[in-house]
Amino acid sequence: MPKTSDTSPPRRVTAAEVAERAGVSISTVSKALSGRGAVRYETRQRVLEAARDLNYQSNEVAVSLLAGKTNTVGVITSDRLGRLTSPVLLGATETLAEHEIALLLCDGRGDRIREQYFVDSFLRRRVDGILVTGSGIFGRDTIRVDLPIPVVYAMAWSKDSRDASVVPDDGAGARSAAEHLLATGRTKIAFVSGRRDDATTIRLANTREVLTSSGLRLAHEPLIGQWSEGWGRQAGLQLLKSGVDFDGVVCGNDQIARGVVESLRENGVAVPQAVGVIGFDNWDVMVEASRPPLSSVDLSLHEVGQAAARTLVEAIGGDGMQPGVRRVACHVVPRESTSTA
Amino acid sequence: MPKTSDTSPPRRVTAAEVAERAGVSISTVSKALSGRGAVRYETRQRVLEAARDLNYQSNEVAVSLLAGKTNTVGVITSDRLGRLTSPVLLGATETLAEHEIALLLCDGRGDRIREQYFVDSFLRRRVDGILVTGSGIFGRDTIRVDLPIPVVYAMAWSKDSRDASVVPDDGAGARSAAEHLLATGRTKIAFVSGRRDDATTIRLANTREVLTSSGLRLAHEPLIGQWSEGWGRQAGLQLLKSGVDFDGVVCGNDQIARGVVESLRENGVAVPQAVGVIGFDNWDVMVEASRPPLSSVDLSLHEVGQAAARTLVEAIGGDGMQPGVRRVACHVVPRESTSTA
DNA sequence: TTGAAAGCGCTAACAT
DNA sequence: ATGTTAGCGCTTTCAA
Numbered sequence: 042m043p044k045t046s047d048t049s050p051p052r053r054v055t056a057a058e059v060a061e062r063a064g065v066s067i068s069t070v071s072k073a074l075s076g077r078g079a080v081r082y083e084t085r086q087r088v089l090e091a092a093r094d095l096n097y098q099s100n101e102v103a104v105s106l107l108a109g110k111t112n113t114v115g116v117i118t119s120d121r122l123g124r125l126t127s128p129v130l131l132g133a134t135e136t137l138a139e140h141e142i143a144l145l146l147c148d149g150r151g152d153r154i155r156e157q158y159f160v161d162s163f164l165r166r167r168v169d170g171i172l173v174t175g176s177g178i179f180g181r182d183t184i185r186v187d188l189p190i191p192v193v194y195a196m197a198w199s200k201d202s203r204d205a206s207v208v209p210d211d212g213a214g215a216r217s218a219a220e221h222l223l224a225t226g227r228t229k230i231a232f233v234s235g236r237r238d239d240a241t242t243i244r245l246a247n248t249r250e251v252l253t254s255s256g257l258r259l260a261h262e263p264l265i266g267q268w269s270e271g272w273g274r275q276a277g278l279q280l281l282k283s284g285v286d287f288d289g290v291v292c293g294n295d296q297i298a299r300g301v302v303e304s305l306r307e308n309g310v311a312v313p314q315a316v317g318v319i320g321f322d323n324w325d326v327m328v329e330a331s332r333p334p335l336s337s338v339d340l341s342l343h344e345v346g347q348a349a350a351r352t353l354v355e356a357i358g359g360d361g362m363q364p365g366v367r368r369v370a371c372h373v374v375p376r377e378s379t380s381t382a
Numbered sequence: 383m384p385k386t387s388d389t390s391p392p393r394r395v396t397a398a399e400v401a402e403r404a405g406v407s408i409s410t411v412s413k414a415l416s417g418r419g420a421v422r423y424e425t426r427q428r429v430l431e432a433a434r435d436l437n438y439q440s441n442e443v444a445v446s447l448l449a450g451k452t453n454t455v456g457v458i459t460s461d462r463l464g465r466l467t468s469p470v471l472l473g474a475t476e477t478l479a480e481h482e483i484a485l486l487l488c489d490g491r492g493d494r495i496r497e498q499y500f501v502d503s504f505l506r507r508r509v510d511g512i513l514v515t516g517s518g519i520f521g522r523d524t525i526r527v528d529l530p531i532p533v534v535y536a537m538a539w540s541k542d543s544r545d546a547s548v549v550p551d552d553g554a555g556a557r558s559a560a561e562h563l564l565a566t567g568r569t570k571i572a573f574v575s576g577r578r579d580d581a582t583t584i585r586l587a588n589t590r591e592v593l594t595s596s597g598l599r600l601a602h603e604p605l606i607g608q609w610s611e612g613w614g615r616q617a618g619l620q621l622l623k624s625g626v627d628f629d630g631v632v633c634g635n636d637q638i639a640r641g642v643v644e645s646l647r648e649n650g651v652a653v654p655q656a657v658g659v660i661g662f663d664n665w666d667v668m669v670e671a672s673r674p675p676l677s678s679v680d681l682s683l684h685e686v687g688q689a690a691a692r693t694l695v696e697a698i699g700g701d702g703m704q705p706g707v708r709r710v711a712c713h714v715v716p717r718e719s720t721s722t723a
Numbered sequence: 724t725t726g727a728a729a730g731c732g733c734t735a736a737c738a739t
Numbered sequence: 740a741t742g743t744t745a746g747c748g749c750t751t752t753c754a755a
Contacts, residue, residue, distance in 0.1 A: 055731095055732060055733090057732080065741075066742045066743080067732090067733080067742090068733095068742065068743080068744095069741060069742075070733095072734090072740095072741085075734080077734090077735090078734095078740090079740060080740070080741080081740060081741085084740080084741080098505050099506055100447075100506070100508060100731090101506045101508065102443060102446045102447045102507070102508050102732080102733090103731075103733040103747085104732085104733060106444055106731090106732085106747050107746085108734085113486075121469075121472055122468040122471060124465065127463040127468060128462075131463055131489060138488070138489075143503065144486065144487050144488075145484050145486060146475065146486075146487045147475065147485075148476070161439065165439045165440055165441070166442045167442065269670070270671035271670070271671065299671075300671075326667075329610070329612070330610065330611035330640075330641075396748060396749090397749065398749095406725075406726085407726045407727075408726085408749080408750095409725080409727080409749095409750075410725060410726070411749095412751085413725090418750085421725085422724060440748085441748050441749070443747090443749090444749040444750090445748085447732065447733090447747090447748085447749080448730080448731050448748085448749055448751090449749095449750085
């Protein structure tokens with residue numbers, strides 16, 4: 042039974058060894074490699090060569106200890122890396138990578154105790170900042186006051202007004218969605234969403250606002266159920282059976298929208314000819330599989346992650362941090378479910 | 383414009399400060415807090431109290447430097463944290479958290495150059511091990527030979543036989559799927575999958591094997607297209623138009639299965655009465671939204687992540703590591719699309 | 724039982 | 740231009 046450990050692992054090379062091989066002192070090695078001190082060209086070449094020969098890799102742990110910073114940020118996610126959190130996280134990794142900052146990932150599972158535990162762990166590991174992210178756009182409790190490092194919330198914004206948060210501007214997104222339906226000639230708009238939470242409330246309010254300012258109102262009471270296709274189908278049927286006249290539906294997410302579209306189609310109502318339907322999230326799998334493909338509001342989650350990371354990096358850099366909730370623009374991605382062709 | 387930085391961040395407390403407050407030496411503080419040295423009960427109480435009062439948090443960077451290990455592993459994912467990678471990652475975080483090991487996350491985007499860059503970054507940061515994960519169950523190149531730390535691959539297995547990988551046993555999964563169809567009374571089985579890759583090849587071969595050993599064969603040439611619902615619908619139609627008699631379909635993933643189910647249903651073929659359909663992945667969103675709900679092969683991705691992390695932790699602990707590909711059992715989750723009611 | 728001292732690997736003043 | 744020295748914050752011998 043061969044074990045990988047048969048071959049003893051290569052020893053870790055230190056600056057001292059490089060120094061010896063290059064015939065210089067340790068500090069000269071440091072200067073030569075960092076390019077920060079005055080070193081004769083020829084000497085530097087010798088050092089570089091020695092470092093390469095020995096495959097030297099500086100010990101960032103030592104550097105961190107000395108510098109008092111680790112070029113690392115901690116990320117606490119409260120959901121299980123769902124389809125909403127992943128793009129946020131990915132956007133953050135990209136921006137952080139550009140700054141040579143690594144990312145420690147923890148899943149707090151929305152449990153305060155676990156979160157506190159991870160925050161403490163981050164502090165002991167001397168991360169330079171913390172990013173908190175959650176699956177939905179909802180207000181959450183602050184992670185802790187009086188932290189020696191900056192904290193930024195992404196998606197799930199902090200209810201503490203002293204904290205900085207970055208979220209998609211889904212209010213404006215809902216406005217765009219409603220305006221898009223109006224722009225494609227619909228005037229009798231219905232609204233279907235999932236649980237009555239922050240997102241639903243804001244989207245509903247903004248949808249109503251747009252209608253009101255056009256002298257219109259919702260064609261039917263808002264239908265609130267679950268965030269699922271099943272509910273979308275049910276809601277679609279309910280709309281049909283209600284007998285109210287409607288020609289457009291704003292849906293709380295793409296699954297609901299897809300369900301609505303299906304139930305309409307299966308009951309002989311043409312989408313988009315008779316009714317235009319628009320969803321939220323712009324989730325590729327859903328919008329593409331739907332027949333017809335769904336128009337949807339893209340939440341710019343990637344940008345949210347990037348913006349949150351950028352804010353954090355700036356705060357770490359000592360530029361201070363604007364508290365409050367920052368909103369990143371959403372945009373309508375029109376597809377066939379609302380086209381006027 | 384108030385800035386968070388107005389209030390200067392609390393200074394970091396060191397063991398020296400705790401020592402001073404407790405009226406003991408630094409080394410006594412270390413012993414008292416770690417519980418590793420001989421300290422008088424009363425002294426320890428004083429130290430503990432001082433530490434609590436000052437809100438002392440040991441600097442793990444210093445500890446790491448001294449110990450020569452960081453209790454950190456690096457994770458390189460090659461896809462963008464998709465629905466397949468996320469559960470693997472989550473499983474890994476859980477197991478690692480149990481061992482007080484933190485996780486540095488990088489997205490290599492499947493780009494060798496970026497991957498190498500991140501590996502080097504991990505090495506400089508002195509991670510204790512590396513976990514490599516990718517979106518699909520396919521063979522990939524090794525990350526690098528001669529690394530001073532253990533590496534484990536999850537999902538995307540390494541083609542280098544000296545590496546250790548953990549993957550779902552989707553071959554056995556396919557066998558279970560086929561057997562499940564046989565067990566529910568189907569004998570004329572068709573096969574629909576996405577791109578002809580490792581996963582498709584293995585699943586097809588194993589499906590055939592099951593049929594063969596029951597004296598059966600595929601009812602129709604394997605249909606290979608894309609990993610989408612659209613393709614599933616198309617394939618379903620193709621099967622119907624071909625005129626061949628079939629009463630069961632093994633599908634490469636849940637999206638395809640859902641497409642197949644839909645096209646059958648829309649063309650008057652009852653699922654599961656006339657035809658049983660089973661998918662792969664057991665993706666909640668898909669299996670639940672399908673009408674009827676889909677039976678599917680669960681890939682145990684969470685367990686794959688856990689197993690990979692456990693393997694890595696053991697290797698870090700110096701227990702050596704069994705090279706080769708380890709397969710984690712998959713299991714059929716029966717739902718209505720194959721029921722015999 | 725406690726403390727002094729050495730040192731993990733590195734950088735940055737300060738000498739030379 | 741190069742080397743010497745003094746730490747970063749901690750753990751761990753080793754003396755007392």
